[in-house]
Amino acid sequence: MPNSSPHLLIVGGGLAGLSAALHAAERGARISLFSVVPVKRSHSVCAQGGINAAKNLKGEGDSPWIHFDDTIFGGDFLANQPLVKRMCEAAPGIIDLLDRMGVPFNRTPEGLLDFRRFGGTLHHRTAFAGATTGQQLLYALDEQVRRHEASGQVEKFEHWEFLSAVLDDNGVCRGICAMDLRSMEVRTFAADAVIIATGGIGAIFGKSTNSIACTGSAQSALYQQGADYANGEFIQVHPTAIPGEDKLRLMSESARGEGGRVWVPKDGKPWYFLEEWYPKYGNLVPRDVATRAIHKVVYELGLGLDGQPAVYLDLTHIPAHELDIKLGGILEIYEKFVGDDPRKVPMKVFPAMHYTMGGLWVDNEHQATNIPGLFACGECEYQYHGANRLGANSLVSCIFGGAIAGPTAVEYARASTAAGSPRPFEQEKLRQEEINARLFASEGSENPFVIWKELGRTMTEHCTVIRVNDNLRRADAKLQELLERYRKLGLRDKTRWANPAFFFTRQLYNMLQLARVICLGALARDESRGAHYKPAFAERDDANWLKTTLASFAPDADEPRLRYQPVDISLLPPRPRKY
Amino acid sequence: MPANTVRLRIKRQAGPQAPPVWEEFEIPYRPHMNVIVALRDIAENPVTRDGRPTSTIAYEANCLEEVCGACAMVINGRARQACTALVDRLEQPISLEPLHRFPMIRDLQVDRSKLFNDLRRVKAWVPIDGTYALGSGPRQSPQDQEQAYPLSRCISCGNCLEVCPQYNTRTDYVGAAVINQVRLFNLHPTGKMHRAARLDALTGPGGIQECGYAENCVKACPKDIPLTDSIAAVNRQMVGHLWGKALGR
Numbered sequence: 007m008p009n010s011s012p013h014l015l016i017v018g019g020g021l022a023g024l025s026a027a028l029h030a031a032e033r034g035a036r037i038s039l040f041s042v043v044p045v046k047r048s049h050s051v052c053a054q055g056g057i058n059a060a061k062n063l064k065g066e067g068d069s070p071w072i073h074f075d076d077t078i079f080g081g082d083f084l085a086n087q088p089l090v091k092r093m094c095e096a097a098p099g100i101i102d103l104l105d106r107m108g109v110p111f112n113r114t115p116e117g118l119l120d121f122r123r124f125g126g127t128l129h130h131r132t133a134f135a136g137a138t139t140g141q142q143l144l145y146a147l148d149e150q151v152r153r154h155e156a157s158g159q160v161e162k163f164e165h166w167e168f169l170s171a172v173l174d175d176n177g178v179c180r181g182i183c184a185m186d187l188r189s190m191e192v193r194t195f196a197a198d199a200v201i202i203a204t205g206g207i208g209a210i211f212g213k214s215t216n217s218i219a220c221t222g223s224a225q226s227a228l229y230q231q232g233a234d235y236a237n238g239e240f241i242q243v244h245p246t247a248i249p250g251e252d253k254l255r256l257m258s259e260s261a262r263g264e265g266g267r268v269w270v271p272k273d274g275k276p277w278y279f280l281e282e283w284y285p286k287y288g289n290l291v292p293r294d295v296a297t298r299a300i301h302k303v304v305y306e307l308g309l310g311l312d313g314q315p316a317v318y319l320d321l322t323h324i325p326a327h328e329l330d331i332k333l334g335g336i337l338e339i340y341e342k343f344v345g346d347d348p349r350k351v352p353m354k355v356f357p358a359m360h361y362t363m364g365g366l367w368v369d370n371e372h373q374a375t376n377i378p379g380l381f382a383c384g385e386c387e388y389q390y391h392g393a394n395r396l397g398a399n400s401l402v403s404c405i406f407g408g409a410i411a412g413p414t415a416v417e418y419a420r421a422s423t424a425a426g427s428p429r430p431f432e433q434e435k436l437r438q439e440e441i442n443a444r445l446f447a448s449e450g451s452e453n454p455f456v457i458w459k460e461l462g463r464t465m466t467e468h469c470t471v472i473r474v475n476d477n478l479r480r481a482d483a484k485l486q487e488l489l490e491r492y493r494k495l496g497l498r499d500k501t502r503w504a505n506p507a508f509f510f511t512r513q514l515y516n517m518l519q520l521a522r523v524i525c526l527g528a529l530a531r532d533e534s535r536g537a538h539y540k541p542a543f544a545e546r547d548d549a550n551w552l553k554t555t556l557a558s559f560a561p562d563a564d565e566p567r568l569r570y571q572p573v574d575i576s577l578l579p580p581r582p583r584k585y
Numbered sequence: 586m587p588a589n590t591v592r593l594r595i596k597r598q599a600g601p602q603a604p605p606v607w608e609e610f611e612i613p614y615r616p617h618m619n620v621i622v623a624l625r626d627i628a629e630n631p632v633t634r635d636g637r638p639t640s641t642i643a644y645e646a647n648c649l650e651e652v653c654g655a656c657a658m659v660i661n662g663r664a665r666q667a668c669t670a671l672v673d674r675l676e677q678p679i680s681l682e683p684l685h686r687f688p689m690i691r692d693l694q695v696d697r698s699k700l701f702n703d704l705r706r707v708k709a710w711v712p713i714d715g716t717y718a719l720g721s722g723p724r725q726s727p728q729d730q731e732q733a734y735p736l737s738r739c740i741s742c743g744n745c746l747e748v749c750p751q752y753n754t755r756t757d758y759v760g761a762a763v764i765n766q767v768r769l770f771n772l773h774p775t776g777k778m779h780r781a782a783r784l785d786a787l788t789g790p791g792g793i794q795e796c797g798y799a800e801n802c803v804k805a806c807p808k809d810i811p812l813t814d815s816i817a818a819v820n821r822q823m824v825g826h827l828w829g830k831a832l833g834r
Contacts, residue, residue: 030717043645044701047653105722108711108773110734115723136734141652144679147738149710156705164698188690217647251615252668253649331731335738339650342669343619387753409716455629499631499640503600504691507628507641 011418015182015197017168017224021140021401022384024147025408026415030201031154033416037152038195040163040184042219046148046243049205049217050404053140055124055260056132056335057104057401059097063118068129070094074479076576078400080126080292081363081392082583083545084237084554086370086554086574089389093406100405101133107146110135112332119543123263124397126292133154137335139188143401153475167509168224169199169479171380172434174426179379183434185442186302188504192438194431201411202228202375202382203404207362207549210517210524211470212462214335214359215247215256223240225366225386226516228554231430234376235566236362236388237558238520239527240277242395242537243470245296246319247358247482248344254358256344257319258336259397261353264329267320268300269352270309276318281301284585291585294394297357301471305354311354321353359470361400363537364527367556370574372418373411377424381415383407388554393536444504445511450494454511457488457495461514464488467484469524473540477530486526489518523566530568531555547557548580591623592634592678595642601689609634609678620660620667620681623644644693651807654740657684657747658693664805666746674802684747688787696745698778703759704741707786709766711776736769736815738808745802745812763800764793764813771822783821784826793819 016023027037041048060073073094078085102233105111105119111133112120121130135142154160165187171196172181181196204224206215208408229235246261246268247254248278262268268289270274280299281288300317305309311317321337326349340348365388366375373381373389378456383404390403453500467475468481492515499507533547534540553575557566590611598605609635612626613636624642630637646656649668656667659682659758672679687695713719725733739762746752746760767783787793796816803812 029716043647043653043655044698046701047647047655049648049653051740052648052650099718101718102721103713106711106713106775106782108722108770108776110730110737112726113725113730115727117726119721135737138652138738141740142734142737146711149626149704152701152705153710153712154810155709156708217653218649219647251617252619252625254651335652343671376756447662453629456623457729498638501599501640504643504694505641539780578773 009198009420009422011284012416014199014415014419015040015195016201016203017161017182018203018384018386020048020203020205020384021144021147021404022408023201024144024151024219024436025405026201026412027151027160027202027339028147028154029412030397030416031151033157033413034099035416037160037524038164038197038304039160040168040182041180042165042167042187042326043160045151046145048144048251050144050222051141052215052217053143053401054256054258054335055263056122056134056139056398056399057101057143058131058396059101059133060094060126060129060131061098061101061119061121063073063121064130066129066397067369068131068354070097071564072129075096075133076127077396078392078578079583080396081394083392083552083575083580084535084573085390085392087577088506089370089536089575091577093204093390093403096406097402098400102304104143104146107150109142109146112179121463122260123290125259125262125296126396128287129272132260132263134260136331136333137260137333139399143296168204168282169438170227170434171377172196172430173231173377177232177377179377180430183438186436187509190505190508192435192501194435197430198422199415200380201415202366202380202386203384203408206355206385207520208359210461210521211359211465212459213250213252213254213255213466215244215326221471221513221517222520223516226520228366228377229378230519230559232559233380234367235364235369235523237527237555238523238557239522239531239555240363240393240537241470242293242361242363243297243357244293244360244550245357245371246355247360248340249316249347249356249509250343255339256335256360257353258272258356260338261319261321261333264332265321268296269318269320270303270311272309277309284502286584291396294539296585297471298539300357310383311323316354318352319355321348322350322352353447357471359466361385363393363395364388364524373407374414379418380458381411383411393538441512445497445508446500448495450496452491452495454495454507454514457491458514461488461518465521465524469528471539473538475527475529475540475542482522482525482529485518486520492518519559526566527555527557527568546583552580591602591618591672593623594678594680595693596682597642598683598689599690600691614672618672620672620679621649621656623679624752631734642693652740657742657744658682659684659747664744665741669807674818686752687743687798692799699739699743699760699771700743700746703763704766704790705784707759707763707767708779709763709770711773712779713775725774729772733769733772737766737808738807739765739810742807744805744807748801748805750795750799750801751795752769756784756795756796759791761812761816764780764819765810767833768815768818771819778834780822781826784823787819787823787826793823
């Protein structure tokens, strides 16, 4: 008998999770929404520049096909093409929907949506709400989900952390195990389907542009439970961020989209190296290209500002009033954290880890992982961006992925049979409580925060812009050492109420396991493609490496096993990527 | 002050029922520190100034660029976000206290769920028919956008509520942040179709009449939202709304 009122668990309340919740609620599902932070504080708020859709409102002849071509080309042909094409076709409708929800997009004098340029395209394709577009989009979806919460269809579990999936004897996902971040109670929740939308993994790199909550802990836990993790080695390093002691704060690509220029002094004059090296795209080359150029200028040519790793991002030639309307949010960040006014002096920026193109493997149609009953959408999965994500494509991929995952999870749930035995739930709860008990009993000498710092340093040094096989081997040895040391740590704070050190220490283990997926994936891939650059293998190698990396956890060896899958290139034949 | 250490006094509370205690910390100074960096340095090695090991300090934080609203606390007597509180600009010892108008969880962490529940109470959303394709949204002038966008930047930090003399558990007052959202949605071409329902939600206990015009809210807002203008605007709408109801319109 079909299940008339399916119950979904959605983990993560950023753009992807909220989009999934909204689309599933509309189809009659009951939803329990889990998030480590109140959903309105999710990392999506940090997205600044905008959201791509080929609305072609500037008379440039833009189209979803050109958006698709730019995205595939920008991703160096590693993305499976059919789903990306569907996303680009859906994007204009997504903008309309957001517009109807009241997102305060910037407007033209005629009252239409304004669009600006972004990296990796020659068209004005990016709709924006000042320079806090992610915040405004997240709020709009949060408000719509709150409507369904008011009607009783959505129940939120905020300040709850996902620990693991509950899998039955046939390996079907029947629910989740989670921990209350206040009472520290461990509980299992049954459901007809589960959607994971837990975002990025920045914390694995120590400092990044990501929020604190972006640990990748949930994805890693699922990978260790048998979910395949795809293209983990593809890590985006954003060319322009403000270096900081606690985080690297993003300075949106929209700064260059609105005319910002990158330069360093050379022979007493400004040298606009991106404009010189890439005359067609100039400052708006894709992020991997711009980041490598800045690296070269600073480390090979020794032209960093005052010998420091920094270059100028200059807006001072643009009228202050225009900057305030279009970029106000990021100017405010620079002013508050650095103390200078970017309307008057050029900003000092440097590349920073920003985004993972890799993530949980999902199929080409339904956002379904290889674990039946488990779906994934948003940054935590791998489908849309290939080897390098174009700016302003993340927001559209989050919303589109959620719009697929929600309805397909409902369909799956309607057809699914009841869970049956309570045993898998009891077993999973016991397993998680044992992990907690071991941690509480730990009396070793290792400090989790020190292990984390070493993890971040290792990953940033060896698994970001430049990859060298010898270094990657050393990095993996280091990761294994850190995992070994993790087993000897001592949790000093044994409080059993809202204990932040405890939560962090649990997440850290999962960060270490996922770090190895990134590192070993990079070591294996002997070519250069998108964000993955090896000087010793400087060219893209389609004959050997036009394939998706799949990492699966081998519990016996406690490490990832890599295998590969062909890329669906049925729509657009690969061509050399030159900007 | 070119000292090479940073001193902090932190009000600790192990749980909702536990008595508050103050602890002092002294940590090495680093350039460009903010309060978050100081709290993280303490977390690495939680030992008080007089050498006593202590528990990790609980606080909420996420984006660290003042757009998520999580890290609100009272710093040197002022309600603000910890991420933008730069150590170089703070007098030492830096005192950290939790927001005290919300239920205590632990240390600097409080329960602000009332704020989100109140957004539900006032129907702070645009009532769309569905997510299916219904064409583009209503046209709006750049001037309308420039009026709505600043109101829409509220990060639900709760600083405006912390400084409001009327915001307490007795009256159930929704406060400036939530009234500002009513103004925002009543401005929107589609949102205003539900203007009456939102205004009704702002009458009765906890409604807009609880505002005492102390005008502290607008000074505490980290996003420079014109909160007192918003309260005045919604008050004007309310007068018309209530007259309309009284006259049976």
